[in-house]
Amino acid sequence: MKILVCIKQVPGTAQVEIDEKTGTLKRDGVAAKTNPFDLYAIETALRIRDAAPGGGTVTAVSMGPPQSEKALREAFAMGADDAVLLSDRAFGGADVLMTSYTLAQGIAVLGAFDLVVCGKQTTDGDTAQVGPELAEWLGLPHVANVKSVDKVEAGALEVTADLPYGEVRQRVPTPCLLAVEKDVCEPRLPSYRLRKATAGREIRRIGLSGLRDADPKHYGLSASPTQVKRIFPPPSGSGRTMLEGTAAEQAAALADILEEGKFLR
Amino acid sequence: MNGFATFEDTDLAALRAICGAERVTARDDIGEDFLHDELGDVRGRPDARVRVLSTAEISAVLRHASARRLPVTVRGSGTGLVGGAVPVFGGILLDTSGMTRILELDEKNMTLTVEPGVLLMDVAKYVEERDFFYPPDPGEKTATIGGNISTNAGGMRAVKYGVTRDYVRALEVVLPSGEVLELGGKVAKNSSGYSLKDLIVGSEGTLAVVSKATLRLLPLPKFKISLLVPFKDLASAIETVPSVIRASSIPTAVEFMERDVILAAEKYQGRKFPDRSADAYLLLTFDGASQGEIDLATEAAAETCLAAGASDVFLSDTQERNEAIWSARGAFLEAIKASTTExxxxxxxxxxxxxxxxxxxxxxxxxxxxxxxxxxxxxxxxxxxxxxxxxxxxxxxxxxxxxxxxxxxxxxxxxxxxxxxxxxxxxxxxxxxxxxxxxxxxxxxMRAVKAAFDPLGILNPGKVVSGGPCRPSERNP
The missing domain is CATH 3.30.70.2740 (Alpha-Beta Plaits)
Structure with missing residues (x-):
């Protein structure tokens, strides 16, 4: 089974400065770490690999600046077999859609695979959209909010997703994409032995020219349909209004509130 | 018995005159929590609980107690484990947990002066926010500094940094007579006679009452890593410790843990430990001022452990990873407690x-x-x-x-x-x-020292080396 796991390097602390002009994170000089959710993705990928009939490989894929290599080296120290870094100035400043597009383009040149595992979300962007969007670009079935992987077979997986109204256990044919929750497993710690043994292992670098769509206008900040205007801590409050009546009455009341608050035009 | 006076209503009135009625609770109104510490089975009911807020009040209470020959037991958060703060002879429970002011951070001399009721966790937070470091780190973070000083608390970082006594520069103490003494000072060296300050540290409230403490601080180490090292059995894990400590830089902590205890913690916390491959583990922590320093220490320690038969060395260098390990380590005591009846x-x-x-x-x-x-x-x-x-x-x-x-x-x-x-x-x-x-x-x-400080024997009677009840059957109900 060939498994890809998407990981991202994020700031090591919660105190990060935002670039006012671009609305993106200032990464310079900030200690970085692997996105905590992605550790669960790596662990899930490794466990599926080890449980798969006939074994398999885990390839860690990251899109980011050259220093993201550190996150990929850490994936090696956890047991990943291979790593790919999608890095190019043209990819910089990508929003959610462009990030998922770039990952999809990168994955498209890596050859056949059976499974893509993503963490549910990152701790810097927090959108939880990259996984599902990536699946759409790749034309794969996907399950988000995966809280457990229950069965690994040739050609299919059984997983349980944690949804707001309950849990859903489903069988997904491979190839597919899973975005995993934090509860899915306890990630192993990086191994000193493996880190030493993989210190010289090559990490494949793919830039814009290595992709099928090599048009720089299709990537990065300029191609991103969403632009961050301003990032600020949300005002916190505990006000709450309960709407009553039938669904239609509640919807009408909600529409009135949104209109009054100028949320709708 | 023991020459103590019987606590009278007039004593209650005198204490209320010192501290105000609202801070003095009489015998039967004293909550169950104040009759024991975390050990639980050593119990004693005080005749009055007095919540003091100043050195002057401590002094006045002690003067009264001396004049009347009433036993006085000092209590902070009550997190002790040997019944030290339990008033086994009754009398006055002198509660310093309300003295919670941080009085001074002296950045040039690198000291922090606090009242005895400040909690250990509040000291740590206060100094770390200002890039200083108070190294003593016993597991019980809700203990008071006064309690830590009384027991000479140690904790996890003792391997590299030593214990509470190594971080007490000066103390203001009140003798049983009510007299206030200043011991030590904001000095790094001191060869001026017997160190009474060091004698008070670890004296468990039997010599004098600590009313103010000046603690020594260090610069905050900004980088740290924990190494979780699996071994085939406990003996090989622990036998490696002396060589690990000598390997390069001294670890701040060297803890050992066994599978049984880890499993108990997993069950208690409902959370899996990051590794279950071994019967025994060492948990090493290194801190330092630079990443380079940490890397060198990691490599030296890791190579030493592998040479000694460790099956691997796992690296924990982020908050999430440290939490996964240290939250289990922090839950051991409660987990063991939950696994048995007593x-x-x-x-x-x-x-x-x-x-x-x-x-x-x-x-x-x-x-x-x-x-x-x-x-x-x-x-x-x-x-x-x-x-x-x-x-x-x-x-x-x-x-x-x-x-x-x-x-x-x-x-x-x-x-x-x-x-x-x-x-x-x-x-x-x-x-x-x-x-x-x-x-x-x-x-x-030791008894002669006790008698020199407390000739009437009123301070925390029945503890450490003083006479009185000893076996459980003689404990005060």
């Missing part, structure tokens, strides 16, 4: 080179006494926490097994050159073991 603890300290031997001995006596014994602790400083668990034993069988096991444990510790308590103190519960572990001449000297 337990008692032996907090012996032995030379670092004898730790493995001692732990294996502790394990070996389980069968002999028909009792379960679990342990974890500070392999780096030789301070072991050995828990004797009651499980389903009946009253009599439990008492016999416990006392037999403790006799064996303390006896073996003595043979190995160890001491009765590494960090919890003697208090009430370990008095008989102290008496057996030290020669009579030393106990006599």
């Amino acid at each position: 337990m008692d603890e032996c907090d012996v300290v032995v030379p670092r080179s004898r730790v493995a031997e001692f732990i294996l001995f502790a394990r070996s006596i389980q069968k002999k006494h028909g009792i379960r014994i679990l342990s974890f602790g500070h392999a780096g400083d030789g301070n072991l926490h050995i828990y004797v668990l009651r499980d389903a034993l009946g009253d009599e069988a439990w008492r016999a097994a416990l006392s037999g096991a403790f006799d064996d444990l303390y006896g073996r510790a003595r043979e190995l050159g160890g001491q009765v308590s590494g960090e919890h103190g003697i208090g009430f519960a370990k008095k008989s073991y102290l008496g057996r572990s030290l020669p009579p001449e030393q106990i006599a000297l």
Whole structure:
């Protein structure tokens, strides 16, 4: 089974400065770490690999600046077999859609695979959209909010997703994409032995020219349909209004509130 | 009994005149929580609980107590484990937990002056926000600084940084007579006569009441890493410790943990530990001022462990990873408690080179006494926490097994050159073991010191080396 796991390097602390002009994170000089959710993705990928009939490989894929290599080296120290870094100035400043597009383009040149595992979300962007969007670009079935992987077979997986109204256990044919929750497993710690043994292992670098769509206008900040205007801590409050009546009455009341608050035009 | 006066209504009135009626609680109105500490089974009801807020109030209360010959027991958060803050003779419970002011951060002399009721966790937070570091780190973060000073608390970082006594620069103390003394100062060296300050540290409230403390700070180390090292068994893990400590930079902490305790913590927390491949682990922590320093320390320690037979060395360098390990480590005590009906603890300290031997001995006596014994602790400083668990034993069988096991444990510790308590103190519960572990001449000297500070014997009577009840059957109900 060939498994890809998407990981991202994020700031090591919660105190990060935002670039006012671009609305993106200032990464310079900030200690970085692997996105905590992605550790669960790596662990899930490794466990599926080890449980798969006939074994398999885990390839860690990251899109980011050259220093993201550190996150990929850490994936090696956890047991990943291979790593790919999608890095190019043209990819910089990508929003959610462009990030998922770039990952999809990168994955498209890596050859056949059976499974893509993503963490549910990152701790810097927090959108939880990259996984599902990536699946759409790749034309794969996907399950988000995966809280457990229950069965690994040739050609299919059984997983349980944690949804707001309950849990859903489903069988997904491979190839597919899973975005995993934090509860899915306890990630192993990086191994000193493996880190030493993989210190010289090559990490494949793919830039814009290595992709099928090599048009720089299709990537990065300029191609991103969403632009961050301003990032600020949300005002916190505990006000709450309960709407009553039938669904239609509640919807009408909600529409009135949104209109009054100028949320709708 | 013991020449103490009976507590009268007039005493209550006098205390209320000193502190105001709202801060003095009389006998039957005193909550259950104030009759014991975390050990639980040593109990004593005070005649009055007095919540003091200043040195002057402490002094006035003690003057009154001296004049009347009333016993006085000082209490902070009550998180002790040897009954040290339990008023076994009744009398006045002098509660300093309301004295919570941080008085001064002296950045040039790198000291912090605090009142005794400030919690350890508040000290840590206050100084770390300002890039300073107060190294003593006992597991119980809700303990007060006054309590930490009274027991000379140690904690996890003792291997590299030492214990509370190493971080007390100066103390303001109130003698039982009510007289206020300033001991030590904001000085890095001091060869000026006997160090009374150091004598007060660890005296468990039997010599004087600490009313103010000036603590020594260090610059905050910004980088740290924990290494979780799996070994095939406990003996090979612990035998590696001396060479790890010598390998390069000294670890801040060297803890050992066994599978049984880890499983108990997993069950208690409902959270999996990051590794389950081994029967025994060492947990090493290094701190430093730069990443380079940490990397060097990691490599030296990792290579030493691998050469000694460790199957791997796992690296924990982020908050999430440290949480996964240290939250389990932090839950050990509660997890063990939850796994049994009752337990008692032996907090012996032995030379670092004898730790493995001692732990294996502790394990070996389980069968002999028909009792379960679990342990974890500070392999780096030789301070072991050995828990004797009651499980389903009946009253009599439990008492016999416990006392037999403790006799064996303390006896073996003595043979190995160890001491009765590494960090919890003697208090009430370990008095008989102290008496057996030290020669009579030393106990006599300690009693002479006690008499010099407290000629009337009113301060925390019945504790450490003072007379009075000792065996459980004689404990004050």
